[in-house]
Amino acid sequence: MKKITLLFTIVTQFLVAQNYTEYATGSATDISTNHEFGVCMMGGASENDDAMIWFLEKANGGDVVVLRASGSDGYNNYMYSGLGVSINSVTTFVFNNEAGAIDPYVLQKIENAEAIWFAGGDQFDYVSYFKDNAMEDVLNTFINTKQGVIGGTSAGMAILGGGYFSAENGTVTNAQALSNPYHNRMTLGYNDFLNIPFLEHVITDTHYDDPDRRARHAAFLSRYATDNNTRAFGIACNEYTAVCINDIGRAYVFGEYPDYPEFAFFLQSNCTTDFMPETCIDGQPLTWNLAGEAIKVAKIPGLYSAENYIDLTDWSNSQGVIWENWSVTNGSFSMSSTVNPECDLLSVTENEMLDISVGPNPFKNVIIMDSQLTNFEVKVDDVFGKQVSHYTNQSQIDTSRLASGLYFVSVSSQGLQQTFKMVKK
The missing domain is CATH 2.60.40 (Immunoglobulin-like)
Incomplete structure (x- = not known):
């Protein structure tokens, strides 16, 4: 009997090891803190230390869980002791499959956390492992009920919007997206995964230093508007830039501008009654022009002090913004300078004041x-x-x-x- 029990234990541990690997740093005893809600998104290269400090401070000394599908424990010491912020623990889970993601031990660790960070990698791994299962439920409860802080970089940022590019069939280039907005690599999901305040109708993108990003992001928004019959929004970061959103929707941009060209971009469909693309059809080049003003873009330099911002409650109130118009005509992408569109997301009509x-x-x-x-x-x-x-x-x-x-x-x-x-x- 003892031999059988021992064999069962070994097999169980082996199976768990195949589903995920855990790396733990700090205290093994869970604590609860007066944590705060927030969202922190980074562009995909090395982390911006100041933005990461902002993220960790929201945990208020609590526990951080890092979720990833590749790599190992690179965040543990960096978060636990490398930034001068006191936290209780950092636990990294590296998943090999969905079974690892829905393991009860893993889910309990996420439930107990005050901060969750999604590492880079392949975003379709996250969609495959976390979507439509117990992991998705625990994450959304953490975000909207516990109201902890959440964040991610590269692929980890790519999944945070209400709309998202899943990369199920691999990445997509500007040329592919513009020549056919329904190209088989234009795999988008809409409002069926993570439900994060202020990001409901947003599609994110990263590595914006790459010239093969901005035009395809415009195509993402054209698809969102067409498929959902609503205005579409986007947030993107250059590789060393970070966007941190506080609990009232103000998005601050961290970076090292003017020493380096580090910007974040906030895209929105033109705030007019007729905002839909002229041609967004399978098999045809995209046209979303609207007199050259199809997409209004707030380009915000990321400062060391993160003083520049845009308010995501109206996508207009801002500081330090360079406004641009983006448009697409017959598959050709264009940009030009403009001014603050100063448009509310919801038109409010008031009659005589009530008492x-x-x-x-x-x-x-x-x-x-x-x-x-x-x-x-x-x-x-x-x-x-x-x-x-x-x-x-x-x-x-x-x-x-x-x-x-x-x-x-x-x-x-x-x-x-x-x-x-x-x-x-």
Whole structure:
């Protein structure tokens, strides 16, 4: 019997080792801290130390989990002791398959973490191993319920948007994407994987120093707009640049400009009624021109101090931005300079003011209406105009199920309406 038990133990350990490898640094005892939500994205070369410090500080001394499908323990000492930020532990999991990703021990480690980092590699490994299973559920709970900090570089950044390029059939070049936006390498996913506040309609891209990136990113957005009949957005980084988004949606850009040409790019479909591509059809070259203004791009230098930013609640309020127009005509990509488009994502029409106040702002789990109104309706829309809640004659609204981000709260009574722009922390 002892021999059989020993053999079972060895086989079990062997199978686990084949599914994933674990590297642990620091304390083995889990702790809970007063962590903060945030998103940190890097362009794919060596990490920006200042941005990584920002990421680690959000964990507030807690536990960091690194997820990867190649490599080994390169992040452990760097995060644990190399940046001067005190944290409890760093645990890296290197996965070989989906079975490793959904191992209960792994899922518990992620549940207990205060910070999660996706390493570079092949993003289709992450899509294959993490999507539509228990790992996806645990990650989304961590992001939207626990509200920990999350981040990634290269392939790890590529999967963080609501839309994403999966690279299922390999990478895609500018020429392939522009000549046919439905090329078999244009494998995109939409709003079916990670649900991260402020990135709902965003497709990310990395390694933007590579000239074979920007035009294909425009093609990604054209596909998103066409396939979903909505405006599309993108965030991209040069290789040594980082974008860090705080809990109210302000995206700060870290880099070493002007010593080096380090920029982040924030793309959005033109904020006009007619924003759709003129020709986005399988087998035909892409045309998305709109008088040369199809895509409005905020090009932001990354500074050591990260003073430059754009507010992702309106994609307009910003500092240090160089604005550009991008367009595509019959498969030919063009860029030109422009000015801040100054357009809100949601048009808000207000009639005569109601005698009502709504707060707090920012809010967390409840919104309170202070008014003498006895008959009124309350509608809550997300930043893209989708209604997420509807109430009648309720002075307190439970918002605990809403993700962090910008919302528009409209109160109407007796033909009058007032709309409040509010942020959930």
